[in-house]
Amino acid sequence: MSTAHVGHEAALGHDAHGDGHDHAAHPPHLRHHFDNSGQQESAAKLGMWIFLATELLMFSGLFLAYFVVRSNYPEMVLEAHERLDKILGAINTVVLIFSSLTMALAVRASQTNQRVQARWYLLVTILCAMTFMVVKYMEYSAKIEHGTLPGRFYAEHVQDLAAGVEGTLDRWYGGYQLFFGIYFAMTGLHGIHVLVGIGLIIWIMWKNEKGAYSSEYYTPVENVGLYWHLVDLIWIFLFPLLYLVK
Amino acid sequence: MTGLFFLADASGKGFWMPPAASEYAEHVDALFMFILVLSVLFFVLLMGLTGYFAVKYKASPTNTRSSPVSHNFKLEFLWSAIPTVLLVVIFAWGFRDFTSLSATPADALELRVVGQKWNWTVSYPKLDRECTSNSSAKGENVVDFYVPVDRPFTVQLSSQDVLHSFWIPAFRVKRDAVPNRYTGYTVTPTRPGIYPVFCAEYCGDSHSQMRGTVHVLTKEEWEKDFLGTDKCKLDPKAPDYKPKLFAKYGCNTCHSVAAGRAVIVGPGLHGIYGKEEPTSAGSVKVDDDYIRESIEYPSKKIVTGFEGKNMPSFKGRVTEQELAALIDYIKSLQ
Amino acid sequence: MTTTTLEEQIHGGHGAHPEEVDYLRAKRGIWSWMTTVDHKRIGVMYMVGTLLGFLVAGVLALIFRADLMTPDSELGRELYNKLFTLHGAIMVFIFIIPAIPAALGNFFLPLMLGTKDVAFPRLNLMSFYVWVLGLIVLLAAIIAGNLDTGWTFYTPYSIKSNADGSGNIAPLVLATTGAFILGFSSILTGVNFIVTVHKMRAPGMTWNRMPLFVWASYATAVIQVLATPVLAITLLLLMLENVFQIGIFNPAWGGDPVLFQHFFWFYSHPAVYIMILPAFGIISETISVHSKKHIFGYKAIALSSVAIAIISFLVWGHHMFVSGQSEFAAALFSFLTFAVAVPTAIKVFSWVATLYKGVITWNASMLYTLTFLFTFTIGGLTGIFLGALSVDIHFHDSYFVVAHFHYVMMGGTVIALLAGIHHWFPKMFGKMYNEGHARIGVILVFIGFNMTFFTQFMLGSQGMPRRYAEYDPVFQPYHVISSIGSFILGAGLLWTLVYLVMALKNGKKAPANPWGAASLEWATQSPPIEHNFHETPHVDTDPYNYPEIDRTAAKAHH
Amino acid sequence: MSADAKVYIKGRAADAHEAHHHVMPISTYLKVFGALMVLTVLTVVVSYLDLGPLALGVAMLVAVIKAAAVIGYFMHLKFDTRFHTFVFLSTLLFVAIFFTLTFFDLKTRDMMNQTWDSHAYARDAGLDQKPALRDTRPLTAEEIEHLKTHGHH
Structure with a gap:
């Protein structure tokens, strides 16, 4: 086990836990401390599911914070989320679910030994993920410009044409900084997970190009797939709670 | 058994706790004593057995074979059921006394206590009195406030900045002062005297200086020495x-x-x-x-x-x- | 490839192999240690690291224990607040959570399961480096200045940024990042252990033939995996509170500090079971081995570990009885707290029953185990006072609580760690320590510990609040006794370090199985070879069948 | 236990390739994707109707169905060893514990006080306008007026 592996994985942060891709005795991917590839694969899969459990629990803290703020200040949350762009949110949801589909097809392709097909599916997944981030960037820049930001950065310009009033809300008078604190925490943390996902998929694509994966050995592709589906899963709950719910 | 009597008697003279000065304190001391006696019994039983087994079954030329017994359902059931029953009793007893803190009779004297980084202010909204803290020789900010004996008083706590906690050990009562919220309890002092009050929730540099003293006055003293005088009272007409x-x-x-x-x-x-x-x-x-x-x-x-x-x-x-x-x-x- | 049965391997039957090169000498040089993926070396590195943390935090405790001998604070209130915060943070995040699982757990889990290594060796090394990174970031927070919030970081005091954005938030943000990273190391260890226990047991080792230390480590790993992520999000939200003032926990902007306490204790109560469950595992091993008697109630102890792991997630509200939490929620948490006390009681009773009719050798490990029974029982019983609602109102945030958790954490986890170190020292380093020296250590630690912390029960019940730099002179006698006790305890622990390091250099060569134990880690040489076993061991009995057990009467009982 | 069985999984001898690879036809993936798209459109449309308190329930229901689809088919949990489903569901159990006990506290705060209602007390003492609570509710007419005259940028 050369040191390159250690540094390489540490740099990636939490990598896919199927780390069985070095070159011990026959078959090439089997690590020395496992008796056979069946045991190694099921170990890697279980490790990944447990890691997904920790991700779920981490995001559950954010969802609880959202529900607490919502139960303490219901009208404020309902009014504040009018300022979110439903259309951009919907587009992002479609893009992310589509990338989830292409990721699943990529795993299927590498399961059935079709390395070229896997490459294209992975490429489409990465492109969708990047579109997601671009749309997110557009949303965030719109918010920065309107001043609907968390905490003391909140200074929203109000133009209520009906009441013929104009002025700046800040957190002393009727500001919605609490909601946007939660909004940026949730979507920000989710965005970081999307970026890490993009990094992982690029790593998988690179390994796939070097011919590491086949129907004999595709655990890393499957584990990165599981991670990506979890990221999509969290967005499936984030989107209605933040953007839609009246 | 003499040990148990010693324990019971000792707590009366304040070995474990400061002498009880409120109804709630008497309930707490009773439950405390109940748990203490049970704990000492279990502890003496367990440590006695441990010591006895450790000595009796010490490895020696004569003692080289150990018993094959590795489980005994009846024993294991007993030593699960008995503690469970005792613990449920302790829970129920504790819960019953705990609820008395939240029951506020109509004639209760209302005190509004405001915690602020590093002093307490105790005010009597209905009597238009406000006792503020003044710093003692050792730099402690002590607020002196007065309550009549044998009459329940309600403490309504709030804080101006961070978490504090209004703890009167002699009454065995405590509740955190939380900013932007009202928390509190009701307690009935039973023994006239002067008892310390501490801030029990860590609140920064001078957390240990945030003190108070509650003066429990008899009925006459309350009428004469507090209501009669203008203690904790600010007279708007006075020049200063x-x-x-x-x-x-x-x-x-x-x-x-x-x-x-x-x-x-x-x-x-x-x-x-x-x-x-x-x-x-x-x-x-x-x-x-x-x-x-x-x-x-x-x-x-x-x-x-x-x-x-x-x-x-x-x-x-x-x-x-x-x-x-x-x-x-x-x-x-x- | 014939698999010799456990019996033959233990007693050096014909299958015994000549001494191969052990894991310590298999590779040479610092670089081989820094890039090792051998679970044994990672365990040793963790042990050295965590014990260093213990030493530093212990010295801090002695410093402010000395200051507390007088009612006024010579250190000054601000420095005292910083010292007790560091003592708490280093002890909890750096020492006591990784100590037994990552040091002894990493070393002995694969050995006890009869496998070559943990499921993800490189992830194991990564968890060590994540721990080191977290340590460095926490040290940076200490250097950055006024970290005086206590290890609990209660808001709004831990929100150091003011309304207009000024305020020195660097120490707080660094400390929370450090704890965040250390939590990550804990998650990686947890994931590794769960998968190892599920997927890599030796042939024939069913769940009921696993040693109880493995059961305890498995339950600990489950808690680590399920609780630590919530700590991660709590610390992240606290960071956002300081940097962007989002206001979720800050009452000035509509937040709720009690909500922070819910978030914090949802992790921190299961965390105290992360600390104590591995200690239970060690005690189950040592008490059975050194009394040469099958552990009493194997199934009860194993299942109670898992039961504790689950119920520990239901009880966190007992830290918040006086915090302004709803009284009905307090009642519910108090009831559930008593539910979690029952499995612990079952364990203690089973251990005492194990001593019955045993063949007990009074070596250092057994003496520490008996000390554990003494101190942990006091810790457990005083927990009942704090679980009862009415009594806790008086005891909360007083020295009674300080005494309780030191009796459980130090009297429990640290004494069990010492019992484990003395039990497995020959296997880990291949050297025997001097039993006479060890006995002095046990006596010093026992006297020092009880003197220090038993007086604090009375301090607390008399009305001495926690975290007070200066106190009423009426409490001084208790503090003087407690401080003297802490110096004796410090001396005892230092002495233990000295004679163990001496034994490393010139201790006698340790045999494969000095205590005549029956679990798999003793079936290989001391210290073990890099791949642990010459051939995969085959298990057909549970790990508590000692030759001393009187089989003749056995038929009648089974 | 045959002596020469080299391979053991969880203490039982097993053949070399224990884990069989489950492969779904592409059509299943596309059907699941279609269902997810329909549900997404549905939840967006429903959000425009004014359902009041029901809105949260409906949105959550749709989200759970979508999540089940992703987990079951895309993540293969339906065809995987049952232990992985157990891990996933027990995680949800602990998330539920965290939510329910915290909300139990939030919803029953200050309920035990028999006669003393802290909110009533606060109201007649003129203290109910706590700075934080007042901040986060929408603007009143006179505040808008204040903004107009003193509008500060």
């Missing part, structure tokens, strides 16, 4: 009412009033009325409105150079009449 009011809310601990506008924590106030002051929201004329707003929302327009001083808001503590008096006082500092 305004400076006393200024001190009552602790303004003097941060703002100087003498000429030269020395800076203690916040800006000096001598001669500022009518002047233009540079603030975080542009330059502002110091008029009645600005003084009122700075008392209620200190962080809105902070005089430049005093950011981060974190003056607490007095919104809701200073009455309208007191606000007017404070404004006149600052106006008079020429």
Whole structure:
């Protein structure tokens, strides 16, 4: 086990836990401390599911914070989320679910030994993920410009044409900084997970190009797939709670 | 068994706890004694067995074979069921006494206690009294307040900045003071005397200096020494009412009033009325409105150079009449 | 490839192999240690690291224990607040959570399961480096200045940024990042252990033939995996509170500090079971081995570990009885707290029953185990006072609580760690320590510990609040006794370090199985070879069948 | 236990390739994707109707169905060893514990006080306008007026 592996994985942060891709005795991917590839694969899969459990629990803290703020200040949350762009949110949801589909097809392709097909599916997944981030960037820049930001950065310009009033809300008078604190925490943390996902998929694509994966050995592709589906899963709950719910 | 009697008697004389000075304290001591006796029984039983087995079955030329017994369902069932039953009893007893803290009889004396980084203020809303803390020789900020014996009083807690906790060990009562919320309890003192009060929730540098003393007075003392006198009372007509009011809310601990506008924590106030002051929201004329707003929302327009001083808001503590008096006082500092 | 049965391997039957090169000498040089993926070396590195943390935090405790001998504070209140915060943070995040699982757990889990290594060896090394990174970031927070919030970081005091954005938030943000990273190391260890226990047991080792230390480590790993992520999000939200003032926990902007306490204790109560469950595992091993008697109630102890792991997630509200939490929720948490006390009681009774009719050798490990029974029982019983609602109102945030959790954490986890170190020292380093020296250590630690912390029960019940730099002179006699006790305890622990390091250099060569134990880690040489076993061991009995057990009467009982 | 069985999984001898690879036809993936798209459109449309308190329930229901689809088919949980489903569901159990006990506290705060209602007390003492609570509710008419005259940028 050369040191390159250690540094390489540490740099990636939490990598896919199927780390069985070095070159011990026959078959090439089997690590020395496992008796056979069946045991190694099921170990890697279980490790990944447990890691997904920790991700779920981490995001559950954010969802609880959202529900607490919502139960303490219901009208404020309902009014504040009018300022979110439903259309951009919907587009992002479609893009992310589509990338989830292409990721699943990529795993299927590498399961059935079709390395070229896997490459294209992975490429489409990465492109969708990047579109997601671009749309997110557009949303965030719109918010920065309107001043609907968390905490003391909140200074929203109000133009209520009906009441013929104009002025700046800040957190002393009727500001919605609490909601946007939660909004940026949730979507920000989710965005970081999307970026890490993009990094992982690029790593998988690179390994796939070097011919590491086949129907004999595709655990890393499957584990990165599981991670990506979890990221999509969290967005499936984030989107209605933040953007839609009246 | 003599050990148990010793334990029971000792706690009476305050070996374990300060002598009980409230009804609630008597209930707590009773449950405490019940758990203590059970714990000592279990502990002596367990340690006796452990010591006895360790000595009796010590490895030796004669003792080289160990028993094959590795489980005994009846024993294991017993030593699970008995503790469970005892624990449920302890829970029920504890819960019953705990609820008495929340039951407020109609004739209860109302006390409003406000915690602030590092002193307590105890006020009697119905009697228009407010006891403020004064610092002792050792630098402790001690608030002396007075309650009649054998009459329930309700403590209504709130905090101006961080978490504090109003703990009276002699009454065995404690509750956190949480900013922007009202928490509290009701307790009935049963023994006249003077008992210490501590802040029990860590609140920063001088957490250990945030003290108080509760004076439990007999019926006559309460009528004569408290209601009769003007303890903790501020007489608006007295000539030095305004400076006393200024001190009552602790303004003097941060703002100087003498000429030269020395800076203690916040800006000096001598001669500022009518002047233009540079603030975080542009330059502002110091008029009645600005003084009122700075008392209620200190962080809105902070005089430049005093950011981060974190003056607490007095919104809701200073009455309208007191606000007017404070404004006149600052106006008079020429 | 014939698999010799456990019996033959233990007693050096014909299958015994000549001494191969052990894991310590298999590779040479610092670089081989820094890039090792051998679970044994990672365990040793963790042990050295965590014990260093213990030493530093212990010295801090002695410093402010000395200051507390007088009612006024010579250190000054601000420095005292910083010292007790560091003592708490280093002890909890750096020492006691990784100590047993990552040091002894990493070393002995694969050995006890009869496998070559943990499921993800490189992830194991990564968890060590994540721990080191977290340590460095926490040290940076200490250097950055006024971290005086206590290890609990209660808001709004831990929100150091003021309304206008000024305020020194660097120490707080660094400390929370450090704890965040250390939590990550804990998650990686947890994931590794769960997968190892599920997927890599030796042939024939069913769940009921696993040693109880493995059961305890499995339950600990489950808690680590399920609780630590919530700590991660709590610390992240606290960071956002300080940097952007989002206001969720800050009452000035509509937040709720009690909500922060819910978030914090949802992790921190299961965390105290992360600390104590591995200690239970060690005690189950040592008490059975050194009394040469099958552990009493194997199934009860194993299942109670898992039961504790689950129920520990239901009880966190008992830290908040006086915090302004709803009284009905307090009642529910108090009831559930008593539910979690029952499995712990079952364990203690089973251990005492194990001593019955045993062949007990009074070596250092057994003496520490008996000390554990003494101190942990006091810790457990005083927990009942704190679980009862009415009594806790008086005891909360007083020295009674300080005494309780030191009796459980130090009297429990640290004494069990010492019992484990003395039990497995020959296997880990291949050297025997001097039993006479060890006995002095046990006596010093026992006297020092009880003197220090038993007086604090009375301090607390008399009305001495926690975290007080200066106190009423009426409490001084208790504090003087407690401080003297802490110096004796410090001396005892230092002495233990000295004679163990001496034994490393010139201790006698340790045999494969000095205590005549029956679990798999003793079936290989001391210290073990890099791949642990010459051939995969085959298990056909549970790990508590000692030759001393009187089989003749056995038929009648089974 | 045959002596020469080299391979053991969880203490039982097993053949070399224990884990069989489950492969779904592409059509299943596309059907699941279609269902997800329909549900997404549905939840967006429903959000425009004014359902009041029901809105949260409906949105959550749709989200759970979508999540089940992703987990079951895309993540293969339906065809995977049952232990992985157990891990996933027990995680949800602990998330539920965290939510329910915290909300139990939030919803029953200050309920035990028999006669003393802290909110009533606060109201007649004129203290109910706590700075924080007042901040986060929408603007009143006179505040808008104040903004117009003093509108500060």
